[in-house]
Amino acid sequence: MGAISIRNNKLVLGFRFNNVRCREQTQLSSTPINRKRMEKLLKVIEAEILTKNFDYSKYFPESNMVGKFAELNQRKQTASQYFNSPDAPTVKEFADIWFAEKEVEWRKSHKESIEGILESHILPAFGKMKISVIKKQDILTFRAALAKVQTRTKKTLSASRINHIMTPLRMLLNEAADRYEFTTPWKNIKALKIPRTEVNPFSLGEVERLIKTAPDDFKAYYTVRFFTGLRTGEIDGLHWDKVDLDKKQLYIDQSLVKGEMTDAKTDGSNRTIQLTDRVVSALKVQMQATKHLGSFVFCKKDGKPFNYQTISRVIWEPMLKRLKLKYRNPYQSRHTFATLLLASGESPEWIAQQMGHTTTTMLFRVYSRYVPNLTRQDGSAFDRYIETQGEDNA
Structure with missing residues (x-):
């Protein structure tokens, strides 16, 4: 106006x-x-x-x-x-240019992830199109099609996975628009809402049963996994030089991702983990089994690190079936560790440090509902506090 x-x-x-x-x-x-x-x-x-x-x-x-x-x-x-000329770049042509320029910035695992998304999803849908003619409707139609894709387990792709696939497409279109001066079609397209993190921890009794039913050469692995909260890449990439049994500590600063050792997930992931006597005992047993094989704490008989997908399929899933427990992915061992620590009354700040979180915010947002003492809303805890303080001051 x-x-x-x-x-x-x-x-x-x-x-x-x-x-x-x-x-x-x-x-x-x-x-x-x-x-x-x-x-x-x-x-x-x-x-x-x-x-x-x-x-x-x-x-x-x-x-x-x-x-x-x-x-x-x-x-x-x-x-x-x-x-509008016959020489206008296609998505495939520009993707090759963009990938070659960007790959120097990426870790090997991230590079392989982007490469897989391009080859499996983006290029089959857009590869032959001129990058300048893609419209917003094309993007939304592509995303709607992704929502119907089924995985090998017959499940549809999660919102998180769809967002992950859409990210390289957004980067491609925005970069091309900026470089060749056309209006990007990526306008007012919001990422799909991701459901709250699914946390389904095991009870302490279930943990004990899982460790008991594990094959002998995996009992130490699952003991350490459940009672340190290590991520999959952290425990599979754990080296003996990061283990100090005298001080009862693990030093975490690296991770095994797709067979390659990389830096820890975030700056906060670099941490020192305090070990319980039970974990120390498990690591002593493991030391006798694998230290002479090489640098990895948990490894195959040839000293090479585990492939987490194989371990999940061959060891983890059969354990759950034998015990008739609802399937949960191995990452729930980390969630279990957090909830057990909270339930035991350990300091939230200390727990966050053990988990590799920079603050306690995520700790309470994700885990507190699994701990009765932190979620009780009937005032009974306050009543007991008043009673005990009153008695002390009487």
Whole structure:
């Protein structure tokens, strides 16, 4: 909506053109007659802007904005001519350029993840299209199709996985739009809402049963896993030089991801974990079994690290079936550790440090509902506090 203002007793026209705020001062004094003239002119200008017939130089030939809009228009024409030509890059062509430029920034695991998403999802859907002609509707249709894809277990892709697949597409389109000066179609497309983290910890009794039923050469593995809260990559990548049994500590600063040792997940993941006597005992047993094989604490007979997918399929899933426990992925061992620590009354700050969280916020948001003492809302804990304090002061 345009407006008329006054500066130095002269009328000033204000309006928006091509998403740019424009202000043009006239030489007309602020009188009722002149204001009416300008109001009519402003309506004409706005109508021409709306119908895309507005020529800035026609109304304001001396304005500095004329040159600016002429330059912008030339850039748009150049870009339009390029992308409407037979030589316009396809998504596949630009993806090759973009990937080659970006891969130097990525870890091997992330590089392989992006490469897999491009080959399995993005390029089959968009590879032959000119990158400039992709529309918002194409993106939304692609996302809707992903929601119908089934995994090998006959489940549909999770919202988190779909968002993960959409991220490289967004990066490709936005980079191409910036580089070749066309308007990105990725506008007002929000990521799918991800459900709250699924936390389904085991009870202490279930943990004991799982460790008891584990094969002998995996009892130490699951003892350490359940009672340290290590992530899969952290325990599978644990080296003996990170274990100090005299001090009862583990030093975590690296992780095994897709067979490659990498730095820890985040800065907060670099941490020192205090070990219970039970874990120390398990590691002493493990030391006799694998230390002579190489650097990995938990490994195959040839000293090479475990493949977590194989261990999950061959060891973990059969254990759950034998005990008739509902299937839960191995990561629930970490959630179990957190809930057991909270239930035992350990300091939340100390627990967060053991878990590799920089604050206690996530700890309470994710785990507190599994700990009766932290979620009780009947006031009984406060009643006991009042009673005991009253008795002490009597």
